[in-house]
Structure formats: structure tokens, C-alpha cells
Amino acid sequence: MRPVPALTLALSTAALALTAGAGPATAAPGSPVHVITAKSGLTGYKPELVPPGARAHVFGLTSKAFGTSTAVLVTGLLPNREYGAHAHTKPCGATGDLAGPHYQNVEDPVKPSVDPAYANPRNEIWLDLTTDATGRGVAVSKVDWTFGDRRAHSIVIHETHTHTDPGHAGTAGARLACVTVDF
Numbered sequence: 256m257r258p259v260p261a262l263t264l265a266l267s268t269a270a271l272a273l274t275a276g277a278g279p280a281t282a283a284p285g286s287p288v289h290v291i292t293a294k295s296g297l298t299g300y301k302p303e304l305v306p307p308g309a310r311a312h313v314f315g316l317t318s319k320a321f322g323t324s325t326a327v328l329v330t331g332l333l334p335n336r337e338y339g340a341h342a343h344t345k346p347c348g349a350t351g352d353l354a355g356p357h358y359q360n361v362e363d364p365v366k367p368s369v370d371p372a373y374a375n376p377r378n379e380i381w382l383d384l385t386t387d388a389t390g391r392g393v394a395v396s397k398v399d400w401t402f403g404d405r406r407a408h409s410i411v412i413h414e415t416h417t418h419t420d421p422g423h424a425g426t427a428g429a430r431l432a433c434v435t436v437d438f
Contacts, residue, residue: 351430374425
């Protein structure tokens, strides 16, 4: 029996919050919890790497008490393959470039951002994943910050896992697919 995708995401995110010492998914008085959810077919840009019918389920929790935890479950991708994934600044569009750059908590003044001081999994939401034999993959991100007036608006699936070396930090190859998320 396969678990329900939303339940898998919720449990993954709750487990991440607990292992990070945040306690249960409740916040201190005066610190509300914001729940993020999205379930959608992926807007695909490269059908040879993200077949038509591929889907993404996104679940997140954000609160000043424990930061932001985000989980993504993808189905229908190529089996046994590595993909990168990140939160981006704009909603999905007809091309991958329309989703804008990666959302950064502290914005790099240099664009595109490839400086590991800014392009890193503590300042961005990175959700690199590897699919199983059925094309299903799960990734979880935990950062210590929450969104302010600026927010991410999508998760973009990339061609490779994310690079971390100077001059290439944050890059993950072509933008293959996108799901709009109301962070």
C-alpha cells in the first residue's frame, strides 16, 4: 500500500521540524503557523526529461518559532534520475525563465547569483531529489527564516542536483518543469 502523497509530505515536514528541535507543528503564542500547499500537474518545458502527466505536491509550514520547512513529492518523472529543485521568485509561465531567479532570503546584489555566500541551502529553498524506479521522488528543506513582504511563487525542477562551488553555486542546469506555489 502506497501512502497518500499529501500525508507523506506532511509527515516528512513534521519529522523535519521535530528533528530540528522545533517540537510539534505549533508555535509559541503570537507566532502563527502559515501552511503552504500545492498539488498540480507540472508545467513542463522538456518533455524528454519531465514526461507529460508528471505531478508535484508541495507542503510547507512557516512560523517565526521554527522557520520554514518545505517538502515536495513528484510523480511521473524519469525513473532513477537526479533532479534539482528550488523555490523561485515568480509564478510559472510558458517558459522556465518566466519563474524568475531563485528566491533568496538575503538577496545577492550580483545577478545571476553564483556566490556560495548567497546561493546556498540556508539562504534559498533547495529541494534536490532522486527518483525511484517508478519516477517518484521526495525532498525536504528546512531554513531558519520565514517570508516577509517578498515571497517565493513557484518550485522549478532543474536538470541536475544543485552545484555548490564558487562561480557555479546554486546552478542546476536547465529548467525542466515548474509548479506555482502560494508561499
